Structures are given as C-alpha cells and as structure tokens.
Amino acid sequence: LTSLSIAAAQENYTPTADNLAARQWFSNAKYGLFIHWGPFSIPGAGEWVMDEKKITVDSYSRLQDFFNPTEFNAAEWVGLAKKSGMKYITFVARHHDGFSLWDTKYSDFNIMNTPYKKDILKQIADECHKQGIKLFVYYSLLDWRREDYAWKTGRTGQSSGRKTQGKWEDYLTFMKNQLTEILTQYGKIDGIWFDGHWDQTNPEGHADRTSRIDWRYDEIYSLIHRLQPQTLIGNNHHLSPFPGEDFQMFERDLPGENTAGLSFQKPSEKLPLETCETINNSWGFNLADNTFKSTETIIHYIVKASALGANLLLNIGPMPNGKIQPEFTERLLEAGKWLEANGDSIYNTTAGYIKPQKWGAITQKGDKMYVHVFKGNQQIQLEGFPFKKIAKAYYLADKRKLSVSLKQKTVTLQLPAETVDPDTVVVLEVES
Ligand code: FHN
The missing domain is CATH 2.60.40.1180 (Golgi alpha-mannosidase II)
Structure with a gap:
C-alpha cells in the first residue's frame, strides 16, 4: 500500500450511518460460521492442496470436471448456522485456487462449468436472506492460476507454471469486475472478507514490511462502499487496519495474542474485532485431520473472544458432496445448545474489565x-x-x-x- 493510496483512502472514506450501524450490529453478533469449500475439497487434503502437492495449473483445472455436490442444500447449511447460535456466515466464494462459486462472466474456472452447473453463492445468499442470517463473502486477493496475477511467494511457483510477471492492471480490473458482480447480483451483502494480501508482502524482518505491489485498496474499497455503503470490509492482512476497513481481524489467535505467529497487529480500539478458528486443524475438508477440538474448547473460545470484545468466526470445510461431516455438526449444535441457555452472557456484550484468565x-x-x-x-x-x-x-x-x-x-x-x-x-x- 503506497502512502499515496493510503492518503486517498483516508480522504475519501467517511462511513455512512448504515455502515456504522452495521459495525455495531457486527460487534454485537459475536459468533459466525466460516465455510471453506470448492473443488479443492475433492482430494480431501485441505484448501492449499494445489500449492502443497505442486499441482500444475492445467492438472488442477481438471477438478472442475469432478465437482458435482449433488447433496448440497443451502437451507441445511444456513439452518445449521442458525441452530448453532451463529449470526452470520462468511462464505469463501473464491479461494487462492481462483475457482469462483458463482456464475461469473470474468473467469471460466467457475461453478457453471462443472457438472453441477448451479450458482452456489446465489443459493446461499437467497437462503441467508430468507432465514435472516447475514452474509459475508470471502474473496481471495491472490490467485494461483491466472496469468495476469504475478505470484511472489507461494512455494510451487515455477513448477506449477505460474508466472512471476503478471499484468497488474488487468488483474485489478478482473477483481473489480468480480466484486461488482457479487455486490450487484446477490442482494444485500453484509461484508467482504479479503485474504491473500500477504502473498505480496515483504517477509518478516525485511526493512519494509509493506506490500511490494500496490493492491490499490483505495479503489477497491471505495467501489465496495459505493455499491453497498453498509457492506463491512475486513482484510486478513495480519497488520493494523488500513484506511477504509470497517473491522479488524485476527487468525487462529485471540486479539492481543500471537501463538500461531500470524497476529503481530495490536487490537484496534476503534473498529469491531473478529478472530477466525478451525474445528480441527484445517480450513478445507481434510480426510487425514481428526484433531477435533472439544465442544468445551469451542465454548471457551467463544467466551474468551467475547471477553476481549471480539467475534469468533468458526470454520467448517464441508465434504465434496455438499454434506457437512458429523464431527463438525455435533460440536456446532452442542455449542449452540449452550448458547441458547447462556446467550445473554455473550451476544450484545462488551469486553470484560480484565482479560481472560485460566479460570x-x-x-x-x-x-x-x-x-x-x-x-x-x-x-x-x-x-x-x-x-x-x-x-x-x-x-x-x-x-x-x-x-x-x-x-x-x-x-x-x-x-x-x-x-x-x-x-x-x-x-x-x-x-x-
Ligand atoms: O491461506 C489462507 C487459508 O487457506 C485460509 O483461508 C485462512 C483463513 O483465515 N486464511 C489464509 C491464511 O492466512
């Protein structure tokens, strides 16, 4: 982020009354469901499988022909979130592999070109609106497949056929077009959740930890706020909030802690806070990962996040057929039961006067x-x-x-x- 675009974003952005009301709603909500799902779920080895197994762009594209989640039922997913005491869903509409789970005009690598051929985002958005659950859309900034995206970090780099030189203007236009689709064709979108900023960030210890390229957040953020002023913007860049962002996020750590090595940022005193965490140790469906946290640990995590004034965004990685594995469902429903009885002590609360303790x-x-x-x-x-x-x-x-x-x-x-x-x-x- 150059100082120029920081200044531009700062000058241009005054949150509307609707946006401020949405921030208040968000900070009262306390608990949401994160969903990582797509063709990467097929191998059952997590959402980084393309990078980790060094699968080339061409070979990875074949997954599109196999993705046919005939058992997917949006009403069931949204109903599960509701029953579990969650107030919003953050749905990964496009992860780093670049697969779009909606009917997009701007990439062929999308759900309409699978045997399933139905817009998943549309089904989820309609169902969220119907059941009164807010919808946040996760959108990856980085892309492992596109020629116009210049990769900088990812381990597979050359072996996967990715380019070191992209066409930055084209890539930015592509992102803006896709975000415009999301924000104009799916009704009210309550938040956009960005991820992948760090793919272009200088490594830890580098004199300049800012981005090596300009993500032009001033343009992207003002586009979002122009199309839907209330939409909350968050960015999982693991840094202090940039101008134009409406909430601050943490990954796998409570605000103020950094046990996972991803959270160097200080908790903001001005913006609502959110931390995301997994039930086992994976975001995307992972057959080999049986390290499920207990319901008790999940409840404690909800409590500790609330006690620090933060929401917990708890993740599931549904199976390739569209069903959610029972180990997740059981724990979500059990925690939901606890919330039903004890929700007064969680929803609409503010941080405690002391931080969470051992007891x-x-x-x-x-x-x-x-x-x-x-x-x-x-x-x-x-x-x-x-x-x-x-x-x-x-x-x-x-x-x-x-x-x-x-x-x-x-x-x-x-x-x-x-x-x-x-x-x-x-x-x-x-x-x-
Ligand atoms: O690389 C991603 C990862 O796959 C997952 O989406 C998480 C969720 O917070 N974010 C990134 C790592 O920071």
Whole structure:
C-alpha cells in the first residue's frame, strides 16, 4: 500500500450511518460460521492442496470436471448456522485456487462449468436472506492460476507454471469486475472478507514490511462502499487496519495474542474485532485431520473472544458432496445448545474489565457483569473490581442466588463445589 493510496483512502472514506450501524450490529453478533469449500475439497487434503502437492495449473483445472455436490442444500447449511447460535456466515466464494462459486462472466474456472452447473453463492445468499442470517463473502486477493496475477511467494511457483510477471492492471480490473458482480447480483451483502494480501508482502524482518505491489485498496474499497455503503470490509492482512476497513481481524489467535505467529497487529480500539478458528486443524475438508477440538474448547473460545470484545468466526470445510461431516455438526449444535441457555452472557456484550484468565473470563452488558467460571474451579477472586457495589449475584442458568463479598476492590466468589459444566455463568448486578 503506497502512502499515496493510503492518503486517498483516508480522504475519501467517511462511513455512512448504515455502515456504522452495521459495525455495531457486527460487534454485537459475536459468533459466525466460516465455510471453506470448492473443488479443492475433492482430494480431501485441505484448501492449499494445489500449492502443497505442486499441482500444475492445467492438472488442477481438471477438478472442475469432478465437482458435482449433488447433496448440497443451502437451507441445511444456513439452518445449521442458525441452530448453532451463529449470526452470520462468511462464505469463501473464491479461494487462492481462483475457482469462483458463482456464475461469473470474468473467469471460466467457475461453478457453471462443472457438472453441477448451479450458482452456489446465489443459493446461499437467497437462503441467508430468507432465514435472516447475514452474509459475508470471502474473496481471495491472490490467485494461483491466472496469468495476469504475478505470484511472489507461494512455494510451487515455477513448477506449477505460474508466472512471476503478471499484468497488474488487468488483474485489478478482473477483481473489480468480480466484486461488482457479487455486490450487484446477490442482494444485500453484509461484508467482504479479503485474504491473500500477504502473498505480496515483504517477509518478516525485511526493512519494509509493506506490500511490494500496490493492491490499490483505495479503489477497491471505495467501489465496495459505493455499491453497498453498509457492506463491512475486513482484510486478513495480519497488520493494523488500513484506511477504509470497517473491522479488524485476527487468525487462529485471540486479539492481543500471537501463538500461531500470524497476529503481530495490536487490537484496534476503534473498529469491531473478529478472530477466525478451525474445528480441527484445517480450513478445507481434510480426510487425514481428526484433531477435533472439544465442544468445551469451542465454548471457551467463544467466551474468551467475547471477553476481549471480539467475534469468533468458526470454520467448517464441508465434504465434496455438499454434506457437512458429523464431527463438525455435533460440536456446532452442542455449542449452540449452550448458547441458547447462556446467550445473554455473550451476544450484545462488551469486553470484560480484565482479560481472560485460566479460570474463565468476564463479559459485560449495562449493569450486568457475567463471570464465566470454567470447569473445575470453585473460588474466584476478581481484583481491581471497578464497581462500588454488587446489588445481586446469581447463576444465569437458574437465577439461584450466590453469596459474594466485595472488600478492598476484590470480589470473592465462593461456589459450593468445583464446577462441572464447561462454563458456569454467574451474573453480578453492579452499581457504580
Ligand atoms: O491461506 C489462507 C487459508 O487457506 C485460509 O483461508 C485462512 C483463513 O483465515 N486464511 C489464509 C491464511 O492466512
């Protein structure tokens, strides 16, 4: 991003009232479903299979002839998200392999040229609108197949036949055309989720960590905001937000942490936050990956993200036939059950006054503080308590009262026994 385009984006962008309302909605929503799916699901080796197995552009194109997800049912996917307590879906409409899951005029590598021949994005968009779930569209900036995209990083490079020299103007025009299709032919789009910026970014330790090419976000972002002003823009560039972006995202880490080595950015104090995570260890369908997180871990992740003021975007990689594997469905529905009973302590809350701890975390809403006590804890001490008085203390689940003490800014919660549920929520009604 050159300083010129930063300046241009800064000058040109004032979020509309609708956009600001959408940001507020987003920061209240707290939980969404990420979907990575497409011809890359066929080999069952994750969405990076083309790069990792060094499959050439020509050979990879053959997958188009095999993609026939006859069992796909948009109503089922959207219904699952809803039942699981999710408020939005972020659908990968085009990943790095460049396959478009909609009827696009601008690339032949698309769903209409598969034996399936039906626009998937359209079915998902219609169903989201019908069921009242917001729709975000993931759009890869980088492309492993196009001749006009100049690859810089990807490991397969030369062996896959990719070009080191592209035609940047042509590629930008292509992206703008595709984004225009998405934003004009599918009704309301609640967000665009960019990924792949880093393919053109100087490596860690390089004196200049900015982009080696100009992605011209000023033009791309203003196009989006012109076509649908409320559409929220996020970009998984792993850096601090650029001008024109409406929310900040993290990958595989809670905001402020960097255990996965992808999050060097400080959490924004101005923009809504989101982090994305997988249920096993893969984004796209992966037959070899059985490292499923437990429902308890997922619940804890939702809680900890909320306690930091962030949404959790939890991923599934459906199978090539369009069905979702039972290991995902079970966990989503179980977490959904927990949310049904405890959602008051998650949706519409803001970050707790302290960060998540080993014993649990805190979320807040108005005069209520929700103390999430994770399994196996009995006594909790909250130091530096920012309120003068606790008017009431009770369990969220059944409103049973609980005695608490507040002395010298320290609250002590003594539970009758070690907790056995993944998360026992205690409500403190406070007076400032
Ligand atoms: O390379 C992608 C990856 O396949 C996946 O889409 C994730 C999701 O956040 N983003 C990229 C890695 O940063």
